[in-house]
Amino acid sequence: MNFELTVLPVADISGELEVIIVVDTNLKHRFVQDKKLLKKAGFSCGQDETCLLIEKNRLYVGAGSLKSTDIRRAAANALKALKGTKYKSIKVATYTNKGCTYTLRAMIEGFILGGYSFETYKSKKNKSRIKEISVSLEEYSELTLDIEKAAEQVHKAQIIADATNFTRDIVNTTPDDCYPDVMASIAEGMAEDVGLECTVLKPKQLRREKMETLLAVARASRHNPRVIHLTHKPKNAKHKITLVGKGLTYDSGGLSLKPADYMVTMKSDKSGGSAVLGIMKAVAELDLPIEVHGFVGAVENMIGGDAYKPDDVLVAKNGKTIEIRNTDAEGRLVLADVLCYAQQEVKADYIFDFATLTGASVVAVGHYTSSIMGNNKEIQNLVVREAQNAGELATALDFNDYLKKTIKSEIADVCNISNTRYGGAITAGQFLSEFIDKKHIDRWAHIDIAGPAFVEHPWGENPHGASGAGVRMIVKLLEKLAQEKEIHQKG
Numbered sequence: 001m002n003f004e005l006t007v008l009p010v011a012d013i014s015g016e017l018e019v020i021i022v023v024d025t026n027l028k029h030r031f032v033q034d035k036k037l038l039k040k041a042g043f044s045c046g047q048d049e050t051c052l053l054i055e056k057n058r059l060y061v062g063a064g065s066l067k068s069t070d071i072r073r074a075a076a077n078a079l080k081a082l083k084g085t086k087y088k089s090i091k092v093a094t095y096t097n098k099g100c101t102y103t104l105r106a107m108i109e110g111f112i113l114g115g116y117s118f119e120t121y122k123s124k125k126n127k128s129r130i131k132e133i134s135v136s137l138e139e140y141s142e143l144t145l146d147i148e149k150a151a152e153q154v155h156k157a158q159i160i161a162d163a164t165n166f167t168r169d170i171v172n173t174t175p176d177d178c179y180p181d182v183m184a185s186i187a188e189g190m191a192e193d194v195g196l197e198c199t200v201l202k203p204k205q206l207r208r209e210k211m212e213t214l215l216a217v218a219r220a221s222r223h224n225p226r227v228i229h230l231t232h233k234p235k236n237a238k239h240k241i242t243l244v245g246k247g248l249t250y251d252s253g254g255l256s257l258k259p260a261d262y263m264v265t266m267k268s269d270k271s272g273g274s275a276v277l278g279i280m281k282a283v284a285e286l287d288l289p290i291e292v293h294g295f296v297g298a299v300e301n302m303i304g305g306d307a308y309k310p311d312d313v314l315v316a317k318n319g320k321t322i323e324i325r326n327t328d329a330e331g332r333l334v335l336a337d338v339l340c341y342a343q344q345e346v347k348a349d350y351i352f353d354f355a356t357l358t359g360a361s362v363v364a365v366g367h368y369t370s371s372i373m374g375n376n377k378e379i380q381n382l383v384v385r386e387a388q389n390a391g392e393l394a395t396a397l398d399f400n401d402y403l404k405k406t407i408k409s410e411i412a413d414v415c416n417i418s419n420t421r422y423g424g425a426i427t428a429g430q431f432l433s434e435f436i437d438k439k440h441i442d443r444w445a446h447i448d449i450a451g452p453a454f455v456e457h458p459w460g461e462n463p464h465g466a467s468g469a470g471v472r473m474i475v476k477l478l479e480k481l482a483q484e485k486e487i488h489q490k491g
């Protein structure tokens with residue numbers, strides 16, 4: 001999708017169709033030229049409503065307000081409404097909120113995210129044909145915008161939304177086509193394209209690194225595991241940030257096999273790792289002045305004579321022993337080793353891990369929201385705030401000592417499941433905290449994206465399938481860290 005910015009009014013620029021975003025049901029605004037027709041069509045211009053006047057080549061879309069979230073959704077709805085039409089180019093006026101360019105950025109993101117569809121396995125493609133979008137700097141709220149400032153926001157929005165779609169593509173790919181070695185090749189190809197360093201660890205090196213819990217989860221699969229390490233290391237970088245992602249290319253549950261209905265969509269168990277790949281792509285393209293390391297544990301959890309078992313005791317990379325009582329709680333085992341490895345390789349100012357870790361997170365906060373955990377309230381709050389600024393929903397879940405006791409084991413240092421079915425997102429997070437060393441313990445946040453990572457019923461700017469959850473959230477946070485002069489660490 002190409003975007004062209006112009007100072008000309010929207011009426012004077014070319015574009016096969018004009019998109020008009022109607023804000024707060026204000027049909028009296030000068031952008032609205034078809035008030036009578038719209039009323040006749042029953043268009044009440046609410047958020048998520050669209051009205052295509054095909055003879056006029058105008059598409060009206062409703063937005064609740066000029067806030068970024070509403071404009072992003074409206075722009076996404078515009079592209080969704082045009083799917084299947086023959087339009088190749090559209091034009092639209094700038095939308096900013098009191099001259100603030102965030103809303104313009106959200107509009108561009110909305111167009112790219114809403115225009116996404118995954119059609120690799122369809123014989124007949126029905127992709128959005130829109131390739132050219134002309135944006136007039138004629139503004140909804142009649143402010144004038146600096147063209148350079150606007151162009152910069154458009155460029156950033158493109159990078160971030162394209163990175164989100166890159167993540168969506170990986171997650172949507174079927175487990176037979178995207179197994180650990182393929183995920184590693186995708187990482188290597190992307191790294192080469194954008195100028196990142198990339199190292200891939202294969203079983204021999206994983207054994208040398210004593211990543212026995214990760215290897216145990218991978219054992220019954222015909223696909224060998226991989227650990228991917230991507231590095232963005234600009235000169236004079238201000239901060240060091242580590243990202244770790246769960247990349248279960250398929251989660252059958254292992255011997256604690258998932259029931260049939262719950263196994264479907266488990267190709268999306270690689271969403272955390274795929275988000276890390278998307279974030280690293282965006283970080284490189286934005287050339288953020290911070291050092292960022294992305295680690296992915298790419299593994300397939302299967303059944304077979306060689307499978308790891310409930311009753312096994314595994315030894316993690318940091319020497320802690322883990323009693324296995326359920327092989328479906330495999331993500332935390334993979335992350336345990338990758339977190340240890342990441343901390344050994346990089347002493348970071350912040351560590352963020354991303355995982356579709358628990359169904360309990362979905363039960364607790366719903367399908368739209370990520371759960372943010374950790375030992376440092378400030379970092380949890382930082383992630384929640386930047387997620388919201390980026391258009392993602394996130395909420396903090398707090399650890400407590402009572403739940404911590406529920407993952408004690410009679411025979412090992414820790415058990416891979418809790419002795420209670422309640423609070424499962426938190427107990428999984430507390431399990432991970434066993435693998436965070438002293439130096440990093442209050443520099444770490446765990447992000448459970450099990451709810452929003454995979455979309456069965458489209459919502460907001462997310463069509464069916466992978467949403468790319470985590471990408472916008474953390475790129476926004478990294479942009480903020482890149483702007484900061486110093487890190488204010490607690491403890």
Ligand code: BES
Nearest residue numbers: 326328329331356357358359360417450
């Ligand atoms: N990958 C699943 C979690 C999940 C569930 C992600 C639904 C997305 C949607 C994870 O590996 C898992 O199976 N967790 C178990 C943990 C349990 C055995 C303690 C779960 O949530 O049921």
Ligand code: ZN
Nearest residue numbers: 251328329330
């Ligand atoms: Zn599982």
Ligand code: ZN
Nearest residue numbers: 248251269331
């Ligand atoms: Zn899983």
